[in-house]
Each structure stands twice: as structure tokens, then as C-alpha cells.
Amino acid sequence: MRYMIMIYANEAALANVPAEARVQMSAAYGAYTEALKKSGTWLAGDRLRPSQATTSVRIADGKTNVIDGPYADTKEQLAGFYMIEAADIDTAIEWAARCPAASTGTVELRPIWEMDEYMPKS
Amino acid sequence: MDTRPEIARAAAEAAARQSYGKLVAWLAARTRDVAGAEDALADAFAAALERWPRTGVPEKPEAWLLAVARRRRVDAVRRRLTSEAGRDHLKLIAEEAEARMTDEDLPDERLRLMFACAHPAIEAGVRAPLILQTILGFDAATIASAFLVSPATIGQRLVRAKNRIRETGIPFRVPERAELGERLDAVLEAIYAAFAEGWTDPAGTETRRRNLATEGIWLGRLVASLLPEEPEALGLLSLMLFAEARRAARRDTAGEYVPLAEQDHALWDHALVDEAETLLGRAATMGAIGRYQLEAAVQSAHVARRLSGRTDWAAIRALYEALFSIAGSPVVAINRAVAIAETEGAVAGLAALYVLGDDKRLNDYQPYWAARAGLLARLGQAPQALEAYDRAIGLERDPAVRRFLQAKRAALMH
Numbered sequence: 001m002r003y004m005i006m007i008y009a010n011e012a013a014l015a016n017v018p019a020e021a022r023v024q025m026s027a028a029y030g031a032y033t034e035a036l037k038k039s040g041t042w043l044a045g046d047r048l049r050p051s052q053a054t055t056s057v058r059i060a061d062g063k064t065n066v067i068d069g070p071y072a073d074t075k076e077q078l079a080g081f082y083m084i085e086a087a088d089i090d091t092a093i094e095w096a097a098r099c100p101a102a103s104t105g106t107v108e109l110r111p112i113w114e115m116d117e118y119m120p121k122s
Numbered sequence: 123m124d125t126r127p128e129i130a131r132a133a134a135e136a137a138a139r140q141s142y143g144k145l146v147a148w149l150a151a152r153t154r155d156v157a158g159a160e161d162a163l164a165d166a167f168a169a170a171l172e173r174w175p176r177t178g179v180p181e182k183p184e185a186w187l188l189a190v191a192r193r194r195r196v197d198a199v200r201r202r203l204t205s206e207a208g209r210d211h212l213k214l215i216a217e218e219a220e221a222r223m224t225d226e227d228l229p230d231e232r233l234r235l236m237f238a239c240a241h242p243a244i245e246a247g248v249r250a251p252l253i254l255q256t257i258l259g260f261d262a263a264t265i266a267s268a269f270l271v272s273p274a275t276i277g278q279r280l281v282r283a284k285n286r287i288r289e290t291g292i293p294f295r296v297p298e299r300a301e302l303g304e305r306l307d308a309v310l311e312a313i314y315a316a317f318a319e320g321w322t323d324p325a326g327t328e329t330r331r332r333n334l335a336t337e338g339i340w341l342g343r344l345v346a347s348l349l350p351e352e353p354e355a356l357g358l359l360s361l362m363l364f365a366e367a368r369r370a371a372r373r374d375t376a377g378e379y380v381p382l383a384e385q386d387h388a389l390w391d392h393a394l395v396d397e398a399e400t401l402l403g404r405a406a407t408m409g410a411i412g413r414y415q416l417e418a419a420v421q422s423a424h425v426a427r428r429l430s431g432r433t434d435w436a437a438i439r440a441l442y443e444a445l446f447s448i449a450g451s452p453v454v455a456i457n458r459a460v461a462i463a464e465t466e467g468a469v470a471g472l473a474a475l476y477v478l479g480d481d482k483r484l485n486d487y488q489p490y491w492a493a494r495a496g497l498l499a500r501l502g503q504a505p506q507a508l509e510a511y512d513r514a515i516g517l518e519r520d521p522a523v524r525r526f527l528q529a530k531r532a533a534l535m536h
Binding site: 027028030034035036038039093100103104 | 270271272275485486511512513514515516517518519520521524525528
């Protein structure tokens with residue numbers, strides 16, 4: 001099954017991380033990504049720029065609204081993601097727990113709703 | 123910091139779990155309906171967990187739980203919430219158990235319940251969670267966090283296992299001598315799984331998991347006291363106490379990880395170590411060696427450093443060889459390879475590790491990569507060591523251990 005690991009982080013806290021810790025954190029992510037790849041679990045994944053770089057787009061009454069900032073203005077923001085292939089939710093939880101963000105912020109796991117289940121061919 | 127209120131609360135909680143487990147076991151042993159037994163006592167148990175830490179443990183805790191369960195039953199609203207089975211069970215305890223408890227203690231059927239939960243007909247992976255739920259009253263969410271599984275999944279598996287106990291007619295009894303060995307293994311394995319999950323709690327900061335180690339020891343004490351002639355039951359308790367004794371030494375004051383070889387043994391709990399040694403010594407006189415006694419003996423060899431000042435790797439290696447021949451898991455094989463490296467050198471150790479390389483399970487197993495990295499580093503094979511450290515770091519979920527491995531890796535670069 002495919003799962004998306006969504007990493008939620010407190011951006012204000014992240015901005016204040018000292019340079020040395022940032023290097024260590026980055027190395028931990030590097031090692032985590034490698035471990036995912038080596039085990040054949042990794043499908044995709046990337047880091048996102050902070051939410052201040054977000055642009056939201058919405059069309060209402062035929063008018064396009066372009067808004068500076070995220071859809072929901074919360075303290076913890078989506079900071080990155082991984083797409084993984086795991087046998088079941090327990091295996092996915094095991095990998096989510098290894099994600100460096102699990103010990104600092106929150107990591108959310110969502111199964112992909114595959115097309116053949118979303119719209120089964122009859 | 124004043125820890126007294128916390129200790130009082132822990133004592134009250136332990137008493138509530140103990141009384142609850144005794145009642146559930148007593149009821150379930152009569153009806154073979156574990157879910158119904160839990161159902162009958164759920165409200166009363168919740169009330170005890172909430173109240174006893176404030177008021178203290180009542181003089182007759184089981185009678186207290188029963189009285190509350192009865193009162194709740196009279197409550198019409200509650201009655202609608204309580205299932206049919208729960209109501210029937212309540213009637214049973216109310217009539218039979220209360221009469222019994224006026225002059226004598228309720229017979230302790232928890233060991234029988236544990237044997238039912240650890241029955242071969244029950245899916246192996248759910249035995250430890252099932253024991254924790256039925257004997258200690260842990261909810262699915264707590265168990266899910268402890269064993270890193272999804273709460274919904276474990277909830278379903280627990281329900282299914284309880285149904286199986288009833289539907290397949292799993293007996294509530296301590297097996298006869300002839301079959302006791304194998305069956306006891308399953309019980310001990312479940313207890314050890316609970317303890318190990320709690321023990322891996324990084325900083326001892328996750329209360330839920332720390333409690334799990336405590337509960338594991340508590341169950342171990344219960345089994346050892348009920349089966350005092352079983353060397354492996356004593357061996358397991360000894361093993362857990364050795365590990366628990368080192369809890370405080372596993373982190374330094376800054377919260378950083380300290381490997382066993384570098385731990386300050388003044389921080390070990392020497393009373394626990396002594397108790398563990400006594401248990402192991404008693405088990406050894408019974409003349410039936412087993413996995414847990416051997417693992418406890420490894421622990422004993424490690425802590426002997428507090429007296430001799432050095433670690434006796436030759437002894438540890440011999441113990442792992444013995445362990446490998448009776449329980450050759452990949453985990454034992456890794457430890458054996460490390461002991462070989464300490465006695466014969468890194469090349470021999472690495473060779474023993476490489477033999478394991480074909481085992482797919484080790485691919486995502488942090489200790490394998492950490493051991494491999496350490497030995498490669500010792501041999502000056504920096505590039506391969508760096509790669510192995512990266513694997514280990516990427517597979518670790520404890521931030522302190524991750525930092526420790528990163529520091530080791532960084533040291534290789536200089």
C-alpha cells in the first residue's frame with residue numbers, strides 16, 4: 001500500500017534552530033531518506049519552503065483570488081512529505097516513528113486512495 | 123523535586139490494576155467470556171483509576187470495585203450502556219464473589235488467564251497486548267502507542283482474540299508439567315515483549331512506555347511467585363531486573379545516550395542488581411538452562427564490571443554461543459558477532475556479521491548496521507563505515523541514539 005507521511009513542524013521554532021543543530025537535523029533526514037530508499041520503501045519525498053512562501057488560489061464568483069499565505073494559518077505547518085510503499089499500517093507507523101520529525105513535531109500518515117478502490121471497475 | 127505524590131499515584135494505579143485483573147480473571151475463568159468480564163467492570167475500574175490516587179486505596183479493593191460495579195448497574199442509563207454479557211457477569215460476581223470475599227480473598231486466577239491469552243491458538247503477535255489488556259486493563263490506544271501499531275487495528279485484533287478464546291474453547295488452566303514448557307514460553311515471551319517495549323523508551327520520558335516496563339516486571343514477579351519452581355520464570359524476572367537497574371545510567375545529565383560499556387556503574391540500582399543475581403543463582407540450581415537464564419547471565423557478566431573493573435568478553439561470548447545454539451535469532455547472532463569482535467578482533471567479528479547479511483530482516487534493523495559500522499570504523503574502512511552509520515542513523519527512532527551515532531560518524535571524518 002502507498003502511504004503519505006506528512007511532516008508538520010512549528011515554523012517559528014524551526015527558524016530559531018542554531019546552525020549546528022540544523023546541520024545535524026539535515027544529516028538525520030538524509031540518513032532517514034537513504035534508509036527508506038535502501039529498504040525499497042521510498043517512492044517520493046521533499047522538503048517544502050516555509051508557509052510564508054505559500055500562495056493560495058481560489059475562484060469565487062468567476063473572480064480569481066490569489067492570497068498570500070497558507071490555506072489554514074496554524075502554528076504547525078506542513079513542512080515536507082514522503083510517499084512510501086509499505087505492506088500495512090503497522091509497517092508504515094514503524095517508518096513514521098523513525099522520521100526525525102516524529103520526535104520534534106507531528107507526523108501524519110494517510111493511505112493513498114488508489115483509483116481501483118476509489119472507482120472500482122465493474 | 124518532590125516525587126511523593128507521583129509515587130502515591132503510581133501505587134494507587136497499580137492497586138487498581140491488580141484488583142481489576144483479579145476480578146476479570148476470576149470472572150473470565152468461570153464464563154470464558156473475557157470481553158463480558160471486562161465490560162462488567164469497565165466503569166468501576168475507570169472510577170478506581172480516577173479516585174484512588176486522591177483518596178488512597180480502599181481496605182478491600184476488590185470489594186470496592188464490585189460495589190461500584192453494582193451501583194452503576196442500578197443506574198438505568200448505565201444499564202443500557204452495559205452489554206447483555208456484562209450484566210450477566212455482574213450478577214455472577216455480585217452473588218458468588220461477594221459472598222466469598224466476606225471472609226476470604228478472591229482466588230487468584232490471573233496466571234490461568236495469562237495462559238489462555240498466550241495459547242497457541244491465539245495469533246502470536248496479539249498475545250502480549252491481550253495479556254496487558256485483560257490483566258492490567260490497558261486500553262487499545264495505550265497498547266497501540268507502546269507497540270507502534272494502529273489503535274484501530276489492534277482494537278480489532280484484541281476483539282477477535284477474545285472471541286477466539288470463547289468460541290474455540292481455550293481452557294483457563296495452568297498446563298500440566300509435560301506441556302508446561304512450551305506454553306510457559308509463550309507467557310514469558312509476552313511479558314518480555316511488554317517489558318522490552320517499555321525498556322526501549324528513549325529517555326524514560328514517555329510515561330506510557332515507561333509504565334510498560336514496570337508492568338512487565340510486575341507480571342514477571344507475579345509469574346515467578348506463582349511458579350517458583352520454574353527456572354525460566356525466575357530467569358526472565360532476573361533479566362528484566364538487570365536491565366531495569368541500569369535505566370538511570372542510560373542517559374547523561376544532558377539527556378545524551380550512554381552505551382553500556384561507558385555507563386557510570388554508580389548510577390546502577392545495586393539493590394535490583396543484587397535481587398537479579400539472587401534469582402539467577404536460584405534458577406541455576408534447578409538444572410534446566412534456557413533462553414532467559416542465559417540472557418540474564420549475559421547481563422550478569424556485564425554488570426560484573428562494577429566489581430572487577432573490566433568486562434569479561436570471553437564469558438559473554440560463551441553465553442551468546444550457547445544462546446545462539448538454542449535460540450538462534452538474528453538479534454542473538456548480532457550480539458554474538460560483537461562478542462567475537464571483542465575476543466578475537468574486528469575482522470572475525472565482521473566476518474560473523476557478514477554471514478548474517480543475507481537475512482532480509484536485518485536490512486531495516488538498526489543494531490545490525492550500528493554494529494557493522496563500529497567494526498568497520500575500527501578496521502579503518504572509513505567509507506564503508508560511513509555508509510553503515512548512515513543506515514543505522516536513518517533507522518533509529520530515538521533522537522538521543524541518533525545524535526550518538528551521528529557523533530560517531532562525525533568522528534570518522536577527522
